[in-house]
Amino acid sequence: MRPYLFLFLLGIVLFFATCRKKDTTPTPSTPVVPGCTSLLAPANGGFVTTTSVTLSWNAVSTASSYDVYLGTTPSPTTLVGNAVSGTTHTVSIPATPNVTYYWYVVPRNTTGPASGCASGARSFTYIVISMPVSLGYHVVGYFPSYRSLADVPDIKFRMTNVVVYAFYQVNSAGSLLAPGSATAPLAAVATKARSNNAKILLGINDGSGDGKTNFKNMAASPQGRTNFIRDIMNVVRTNQLDGVDMDWEFPTTSDGTDVTFTSLMQELADSLHRDGRYYLSCAITAGKYAGGIRDAIRNELFPIVDFFNIMAYDDFSTTTPYRHHSDYALASLCLNYWINTRGMPAAKAVLGIPAYGRPSGITQSNTVLSYRNILSQGGNAQLDSAIVSAGTFTNYTIYYNGQYTVKRKAKLSKDIAAGVMFWEKWQDATDGQSLLKAACDTVGRSY
Template sequence: MAPDTEGTPMSETSKPRRARWAAAGAALATAAAGIAVALAPATTAQAVVLPNGFKSVGYMPSWAGNVNTVQYGKLTHINYAFVLPNANGSLQALDNPSKLSSLVSLAHAANTKVSIAVGGWNDGNDSAFEALAGNATARTAFVNNLVNLVNQYNLDGVDMDWEYPDPGTSGNNYTLLMQQLSTAMHSRGKLLTAAVVSEGTTASGVQPAVFGYVDWLNIMAYDGGSPHANYTWSINAVNFWKGRGLPASKAVLGVPFYSRPTYYTYSQLVAMDPANANRDCTTVSGVQQCYNGLPTVRAKTAWAKANAGGMMNWELSQDTTGATSLVSAIYEVAVGTTPPSSPPPGGRTGRIVGQASGKCVDVAAASTANGAAIQLYTCNGTNAQTWTVGTDGTIRALGKCMDITSGSTANGALIQLWDCNGSGAQVWQPQSNGNLRNPQSAKCLDAKDLGTADGTRLQIWTCATSGNQIWTLP
């Protein structure tokens, strides 16, 4: 689950080595193979409930973050990362156990559930998982030890984060392990979830049978895509799993609270420039860093409300507080209380002129109705051609925002005027070559069919350097 910190994107086949934390000390006592382990009755209140069972899941690492600053009331579930297994099914000593105890106490007071996350990237070393999953005695010992751990810390479940079971024998053994763990957890009223790779051949190591054993899968839709974790790539990752048979209600979309290619936390980026909260890419020390800002996180959450089972983040210590918090943004969209958009801070106001046409970006008939067409028209200095290019990424005229119809990411999606709503369909990033790029679609503002006549509609299209995509801004 945890990404590396060395500034190189991770792939399925090659990930940088990382020593995020070292498990130390003696292993937890191994339960004898085959012996049933009693689990104390659950004492927690019902979890935070979002509409339609929507889940907001956050990971809390043992090595970072303060449990007293977590927004428990805006999260349904928290996964404490990590505990590591040994090859014989025993568990390595839990890192920072007092932190877990405090986390559970505070979370349960807010009716938020806490699970233990097992595994993680671990420098790419999954040999202990491979060994224990392939041995019936070790597998049973592992399950019993997790039951003991859940009991000891009054946890609500287990989140399996084996990175990654390979297709074939490894995948078969993973299925056996998850079946046994599912029986142990669900018979005791506990949760079983798992973190999985975004897509690709490695995903086949998680066989469709596993979908029936888990309450949901946390899909790690980050460390991929160009730009990093962009809207389209992330949605495709969820659809990939749904296409394999995962029910939508069990598909939880993961979002990063950090950038690529260099690892900056979202909170660091916002501290550098508050406007970064409303961007998906920014330049730091001459290198473009891409992440998910407020508009894209809101757009992903809105999509997940309609098409998936929830949102997950890696990880909570990397968030901000207050109006720029990504946890808050997810919660607000989930419950339908996204605050109204405010005027763009520090924007530049004036006309936007197309290079090829020499004409201005214009709201047809100066209409203020939602859905009003945005077009090219002879420059005339009216309010319908007066645009504010905000530092929040929006472009506004007549009190509303330049918007991609239906939030589409397809070539040819038309541009319209719409109430400002903070979605990714209303974010535009000026490029050094004169393009206006929408990060959600990874496409650029374009004059349809290379048109230059009055009334030519604007659309999005694959970015190019042709004059119908080059714009002079205020």
């Protein structure tokens, strides 16, 4: 009996021993040292325009916090963020332009910090984007590459405070192309402008022949715009120019080029306005006629473009006689539209004046004459029309701006706008009958 009792008791003991709840709590393990993180923003080699800069990076799963280092050497040792719990950290930097900063992040946990993260440091540069000093009352004169520089005396350059070299072009590949056979090279025109205290701007138009196709294709993509702006800045810096004048004739809302034109101008302005160094202007439609071309000049452009050359001319008709293509009424209408209706700052509105004449009611082919040629055929410098001959057309009436009208326009632009622009310098007379002289004398500009 006793053996059975012993076995019974032993079974009870074993039963309760195996049914007792086991302790499943594991022994704590030591965490693995985290690896380095990847940095997100600012973009490596990019630019910032504020002194408060937010640095961001990707999270590391094994990290409990992050140390942030920043400095002006490629391997910074200054700890600017200690045990940061998140994946962003904002730092304040001095307002000193063109200083490059380097930064990196070290993830850490209770075991220790990641190693080797300094080798992944990234950089950004603080820059200031601002408009250059105002030119006051603008007297702008275009100088085409196909004209003879010797035909235009120095005094005509002293009369203008801005000379636009016309033109470099955007080609079918979206690159910037110099004129193929320039009678007046850019370097020579720039030298003459500078020696006469005038700013020299690079005029750019479309090389396709229609004024717009190559611009449209180039500006359609961010990369196309970036490459084109890089070309522009290289020419501007290499030739020590003072800025750029954009002559896209014309973007329009009907095909979306109003959007890409605005983007191009905004991005170009950022490059030209770094440290307030270079000017940006553009030639725009007169504004008389409603539609997609006029509306393509969006109000977003007003704060970023330094001045607008309003082409208040070429309002001609090949069927209606006795119509002036650029009378005083058109000038007044254009300035009123852009300044009062659209809200363009008056200090940026420059009134375009033609130094040539057009007929009315007949073809414009081979019948358009320069102001100097009109005078050579007996035209009166104080009037706005004359009887001339050109090509196969004889004794037809041509309409132009004489000195009296130019003085009125110069006075108007001084009263309510910011200056006058002439297309183009070579077409003007070189003596006392000069249109540039009439404008300068009216507004008191010395030369």
